[in-house]
Amino acid sequence: MLRRTKVAVWFVLVAFLPIIDAASDANAGSKLPDPVNAGIAEKLFRLDCGRSVANDESVWTPGENVGRSIEFSSTCWLIKHGSEWLLWDAGVPEAAHNDPRGWSTLPKLIVYHLDRTLTDQLAEIGLKPSDITRVAISHTHGDHIGNVALFPNSAILMQRTEYSWINSPNGPNDNVNQLMALARELLGTPKNLQLIDGDTDVYGDGSVTLVSTPGHTPGHQSLLVHLKNSGFIILSGDVVHSEENFEENIVPSLNTDKAASIASMEKIRQMMATYKAKLFINHDKKQTDTLKLIPAFYD
Numbered sequence: 001m002l003r004r005t006k007v008a009v010w011f012v013l014v015a016f017l018p019i020i021d022a023a024s025d026a027n028a029g030s031k032l033p034d035p036v037n038a039g040i041a042e043k044l045f046r047l048d049c050g051r052s053v054a055n056d057e058s059v060w061t062p063g064e065n066v067g068r069s070i071e072f073s074s075t076c077w078l079i080k081h082g083s084e085w086l087l088w089d090a091g092v093p094e095a096a097h098n099d100p101r102g103w104s105t106l107p108k109l110i111v112y113h114l115d116r117t118l119t120d121q122l123a124e125i126g127l128k129p130s131d132i133t134r135v136a137i138s139h140t141h142g143d144h145i146g147n148v149a150l151f152p153n154s155a156i157l158m159q160r161t162e163y164s165w166i167n168s169p170n171g172p173n174d175n176v177n178q179l180m181a182l183a184r185e186l187l188g189t190p191k192n193l194q195l196i197d198g199d200t201d202v203y204g205d206g207s208v209t210l211v212s213t214p215g216h217t218p219g220h221q222s223l224l225v226h227l228k229n230s231g232f233i234i235l236s237g238d239v240v241h242s243e244e245n246f247e248e249n250i251v252p253s254l255n256t257d258k259a260a261s262i263a264s265m266e267k268i269r270q271m272m273a274t275y276k277a278k279l280f281i282n283h284d285k286k287q288t289d290t291l292k293l294i295p296a297f298y299d
Ligand SMILES: [Zn+2]
Pocket: 139, 141, 216, 238
């Protein structure tokens, strides 16, 4: 009986070896995780990092919705991996908290409001900003890096291309130039800036992966997170602003590269298929309002 079991186990191992090999070969050269063997992060929390009203939706949907106002959510995410904490995006600056005039990245176009601070939301689960080991930012627009200064001792992870871009000479689009100047101011000079190149496995176990998705800005990135019960979740950054734009490949006029934006949306679509992943869209208020909020979490 014992012998038969051993033989059976041996047969199963041998039979499946070529399949495992083929799967890792297919993934060779990519820093994206193996969908079958990826490690897991323990918890994923959503933080309310602001909300905004823009007076002309057509900036995000060129040719349509001219002069119509639109509301966006701003979202940060907190990930627990072992004993470490990683914050994804840093939201609208806390200085805007409860200010009825709001805060803006482009005053003629959009005004942000902050109802709850990042610090208060971290405190809800017993954390201080100094407990956050790493802050990874999708890109350098002010509503995503507004609170980087709260984390002076954390490693700040961003794409090298993004960092070079905000430190490059102005281009033809004034709005984009304004956003770059604000980015330099908000980012400051982090003590522990970690510039990365392309897709990057943060913990070396496939649980949390920075995914290069340029187009919105030159060094824009998204985040792939693997959880035990929820499976794979992709946090969009601004690779897309709404489910409608994603369905119809619509590229906002503020994006720095239209073709790259479309290619990045396609990369996300392929990843959603490969990893059976859900996509959480940072600024899609309609979707965001349906998602769990700290202290609730995904696991
Ligand atoms: Zn943006």
